Amino acid sequence: MAFLYGDIMKAKDEIKAGFRNIDRPGNLNAYNNVIEIIEEKMKDRLDTPLHLAAYFLNPYYSYNNDSIFTNELVMDGFITAVETFYHGDYDKQSKVLNEELPKFRDKQGHFGKPVAKEGCKKYDFDPEVNEDEIESEVEEATNEEDIDFESDQEDVVPLVGDDEQDGDNE
Template sequence: MMDSVANYGKGLKLPTYHETRVTFLKKEVENMHFTLDKYKNEWKKIGCTLMSDGWTDNRERFITNFLVNSQKGTTFLKSIDTSDISKNAENLFQLLDSLVQEIGEENVVQVVTDSALAYVSAGEKLMEKRCKIFWNPCVAHCIDLMLHDIGDLPVHANTIKKAKKITFFIYRHIWVLDLMRKYTKGRALARQGVTRFATAYLTLKSIYQQKIGLRSMFASEEWAKSPYAKKSDGINVQLIVLSDPKFWPAIKFCLKCVIPLVKVLRLVDGDAKPAMGYIYEAMDRAKEQIRKNLNDVQRRYRPILRIIETRWELQLHRPLHAAAYFLNPKFHHDPNFVANEEVRVGLYEVIERMCPTTLERCRIDLQLEKFDKAEGLFGKEMAILTRTKK
């Protein structure tokens, strides 16, 4: 805006108070409604997802943002103060149900919330009333909970605690921070992830990458002559970096356990492509990679996979994920694709819920045969996919 004012030059006439509050505001509202109508038209054609995102404001009120997502993008619907209802399943159900009604039941494919118990109960109630709609927990939130549970394992908890001591000490003292940047060539230690617990592990990764720089810094003459080298917290951090025989191997072990999960988290939290058709395969690939990272030693990978599988079975193992995986041409037409019983059950549960009449399901069965054989329009889709790979 300031560039436009400067480009106009001397003599620019500012809008009046009335023009700003009435004329221009009305035009902006009309433009916004016009844009929103484009999104709404797409919701009617291919469906959409109602999503919730909660946060706490500076007055300690729990505010929930509701957004609608489709292939065209994500639009903000409204913000509601849910302080009094965030833990009441019945009230949450009434709220979600009213929002579905506002969007149009026929337009909503799924409702996504976090996996708190009240939301789980509200989601189940919603699915009972709205027979074609699915409720699913937020995948990013569930993976973050996996990382939280893994982070509670003794070796992970101790390693993260030591890493926090290092970053807290370095970033609290400007002189030490400047010295660290000198030895790490300006690279930071603290790394921001898409979730709280992903951040902890990304910081571990950053510390490990700067291992040589950190060890050189704490072994340097500059450090030894500084007053910080005489303080108790400085001595403790120096001992962790230079003399703790378990610290660096423990970081390497922790990263092998969780980096495959962090990659899945980036997939589901990104905007590059719709993640629904990739979640099922991505989780399988992550578990397999964790096994390989830990050299297929069961006593090492079993506690990690047990945590992942528990969360997956209780929260993430959903029919829509299985159906989306089955119908993703990238996987379905791969020579190694296997639609096991779990995947097919999920597919048919989705078909039965979304298409209640026998005639509709028969038509879908016929189309699935063509999809399997890549015939008709599905053949054209495969040709496009093949060219894209090349």
């Protein structure tokens, strides 16, 4: 999710550059129509405070573009996410917004370590790699013979082929 909002912003910039490079009447209207469609599809789906907070907290975007810290839409989304996450706990909200956020912005503490600074320079999100990792973890978890989610030690999830062995083919 941390790359989704940023990828959409990048796509909008690339679309804008593409329309600028085409020299013909009506480019502005065509560009506006395309951007309007994108924004309509994003509205209340991909522009939620959670998406904005993930975008904001992704060092690839925040450390490569200082304007993110002054972008009103992004900051409002981040603050709303903090208020929601720590609902009613004003001490925690204050700590995140007034103590932790400046450390993040200024790359202090853990955020200033060489591994953190180097890690934000490279766009390393690959959904296919992540999808493969998740699929293999799910396969490993579901193929284990000792799946037991109840305290009575009986299998809750029948193993593949168990129903055929019991003669129970329904």
